[in-house]
Amino acid sequence: MSIALLDQLITLARREGADAADAVLVRGTSLAVQVRQGRTEELERAEHNDIGLRVFVGRRSAIVSATSADPVGFGQLASQAVAMARVVPDDTMAGLCARAATGPLDAAGLDLEDAFEPDVGTLTTRAGRAEDAAMAIAGVANSLGASASYGRNEVVLVTSGGFSGGYARTSHSVSASVLAGTGTAMQRDYDGHSVVHLEDLDDAAVIGRSAGERAVARLNPRRPKTARMPVVYDPRVSGSLLGHLAGAVNGASVARGTSFLKDRMGKTIFRKDIHVADDPRRRRGLRSRPFDGEGVVTAPLLLIEDGVLRSWVLDGRSARMLGLETTGSASRGTSSPPSPSTSNLSLAAGTLTPAELMSDVTEGLYIVEMMGSAVNGITGDYSRGATGFMIRNGALAEPVAEITVAGNLLTMFAELTPASDLVFRRGTDAPTIRIDGMTVAGS
Numbered sequence: 441m442s443i444a445l446l447d448q449l450i451t452l453a454r455r456e457g458a459d460a461a462d463a464v465l466v467r468g469t470s471l472a473v474q475v476r477q478g479r480t481e482e483l484e485r486a487e488h489n490d491i492g493l494r495v496f497v498g499r500r501s502a503i504v505s506a507t508s509a510d511p512v513g514f515g516q517l518a519s520q521a522v523a524m525a526r527v528v529p530d531d532t533m534a535g536l537c538a539r540a541a542t543g544p545l546d547a548a549g550l551d552l553e554d555a556f557e558p559d560v561g562t563l564t565t566r567a568g569r570a571e572d573a574a575m576a577i578a579g580v581a582n583s584l585g586a587s588a589s590y591g592r593n594e595v596v597l598v599t600s601g602g603f604s605g606g607y608a609r610t611s612h613s614v615s616a617s618v619l620a621g622t623g624t625a626m627q628r629d630y631d632g633h634s635v636v637h638l639e640d641l642d643d644a645a646v647i648g649r650s651a652g653e654r655a656v657a658r659l660n661p662r663r664p665k666t667a668r669m670p671v672v673y674d675p676r677v678s679g680s681l682l683g684h685l686a687g688a689v690n691g692a693s694v695a696r697g698t699s700f701l702k703d704r705m706g707k708t709i710f711r712k713d714i715h716v717a718d719d720p721r722r723r724r725g726l727r728s729r730p731f732d733g734e735g736v737v738t739a740p741l742l743l744i745e746d747g748v749l750r751s752w753v754l755d756g757r758s759a760r761m762l763g764l765e766t767t768g769s770a771s772r773g774t775s776s777p778p779s780p781s782t783s784n785l786s787l788a789a790g791t792l793t794p795a796e797l798m799s800d801v802t803e804g805l806y807i808v809e810m811m812g813s814a815v816n817g818i819t820g821d822y823s824r825g826a827t828g829f830m831i832r833n834g835a836l837a838e839p840v841a842e843i844t845v846a847g848n849l850l851t852m853f854a855e856l857t858p859a860s861d862l863v864f865r866r867g868t869d870a871p872t873i874r875i876d877g878m879t880v881a882g883s
Contacts, residue, residue: 442606443544446598448511449493452518453600458495458525460536460600464733465509466490466774468593473563475571476585480564492774493517497525501534505775536601537756537778539766540735545605547730551723552609553592554637563588570616570648577618577652579659581626584617586648595729603735609728612638616648620655627661627839629654629809633865636724654808657829661841664830664882670804671845671878672797672831675861677810678870680824682785684849685716686868687817689743689751691758691769691780700820700850701749708747709853713790716744718753718769720783726867727783733772738783741767753780787870789862794872795834797859804831805880807845820849844881852878 446463453461467489474482492505495518502524504517547553558566571586589612596606615632631650633642673681693699701709710716720738722728731737734756743751752762755770755778771781790797798804807828814823823846830837852875859872 442594442596443598443604445509445511446596447604449491449514449518450598450600452514453493453495453521456518456522458497458518458522460496462494462536462597462599462735464492464772464774465596466593467509468591470589470591471558471560471563472587472589473560473567474585474587475564475567476583478568478571481585483560490774493521494777495521495525496534496536497522499530499532499534500525500528501531501777502528503775503777533757533760535756536599537734537736537766537770539756539768540599540601540603541605541731541737542602543604545603545731545737547607549723550607550721550725550728550730552607552636552728554610554612556638557592558590558612558638563590566614566644569644570614570651573645573648574616574618574652577649577656579620579656580618580652581622582619584619584628586614586616588614588644597731597733597735599735601735605731605735607730610636611726612641614641614644614647616651618651618655620652621659625660627655627658629658634726636726640724658827658839658841661827661839663842664805664840664880666879666881666883667803668877668879670801670831670874670876671880672801672804672806673873673875674806674808674828675863675870675872677807678873679866679868680810681852681856681873682716682787682868682870684815684822685743685853686753686782686785688820688849689749689753691752691754691762693817694752695758695761698818700818704749705752707749709749709850710744710747710856711854712747714744714747714856714858715742715788716786717742717788718782718785720768722784722864725784725864729783732768733770733778734766736766736768736770738768741769753782755780782868784864785868786862786864787858787873789860789871790858792857792859794859794861797857797872797874798831799834801831801834805840805843805845805878806831806836815849822847822849822852840882842882846879846881847875847877
């Protein structure tokens with residue numbers, strides 16, 4: 441039914457004078473419960489049903505969107521889109537993606553939809569168990585709340601070039617956040633987990649207990665002296681380094697010349713045994729998808745192979761600008777054009793355990809949380825606030841806070857060593873990571 445609706449919208453756009461068009465429908469439902477101090481503090485249920493139409497008139501294009509998929513308004517939507525396209529400047533890079541598939545496509549084999557939909561009572565109980573487990577940790581003083589949620593989102597895309605496809609993805613999550621200590625010495629921490637299928641979700645009590653233990657461990661932090669030292673990133677924050685890499689290999693940034701990696705294709709930027717891949721086909725992946733925002737069939741993409749930069753992340757437009765082929769990485773909403781984006785991005789695990797990775801560190805920093813960001817995408821200069829623990833003689837020591845870690849991403853990538861503890865948990869995932877020679881600014 442959804443494909444038929446979008447077909448109807450595209451037909452109307454062609455009748456209005458569009459040379460080509462595509463339409464996307466995004467609809468979903470979500471249910472979330474938050475409890476605090478044993479009481480339900482927030483209960484939210486939301487539904488959305490958004491539709492977007494992109495039309496091309498020659499080399500001109502326009503996008504219109506609506507929050508209703510009622511075909512009664514399709515005629516006006518199509519007319520507005522074509523009228524807008526006729527008055528905007530020419531864009532030589534505009535057009536549907538030539539590599540889009542033809543015929544219908546779905547998410548068979550990716551296992552992205554869980555048939556179980558929890559009710560309010562189930563989610564309330566789950567959130568309550570997380571909070572109870574967190575508050576049971578000695579030293580935890582107060583709860584900032586625990587939550588549990590469920591969602592289901594459906595994406596349908598149809599193009600005038602002959603592509604049609606749709607898929608749905610569900611999500612289940614649980615989280616807890618607490619305060620430890622008293623007065624001005626309080627420390628906050630959290631934990632959480634999100635999955636596609638409920639059976640893969642961590643037990644709520646495990647999440648709550650972890651949040652409580654993390655908060656207590658951070659009590660009475662010190663501020664270390666400014667120095668250069670090895671820095672180890674906990675898996676909870678190590679994925680942020682992949683996020684900076686993703687921004688630098690984004691085809692749009694490369695085409696604009698605003699990436700510090702723009703001249704590094706085919707060159708070594710990591711150590712020889714480092715591999716980074718983007719896999720939109722991962723079964724039950726948080727960001728898996730059978731096709732991209734332009735109807736191109738997705739496939740695993742190796743970005744870094746043995747330390748060498750092998751590919752940009754490209755959609756149709758950025759590929760045309762660079763004289764390359766799309767990597768099937770287009771992402772889009774209903775009111776914006778496609779743009780390059782990663783899906784399930786990961787850094788391959790190394791051979792050393794986290795303990796082995798730190799064993800020879802006389803003095804270093806172990807980061808568990810980061811805040812703020814002063815990362816220059818053009819130069820690669822890096823500076824971020826951090827909290828965590830000192831490493832002394834290969835072991836975690838006293839907690840530290842109010843510090844800044846700084847360096848340059850090119851140097852950091854070259855010095856990066858991953859541990860063996862990779863777990864696919866967040867969509868962008870990396871194991872524990874060590875980088876030597878970072879500047880740690882404290883007192």
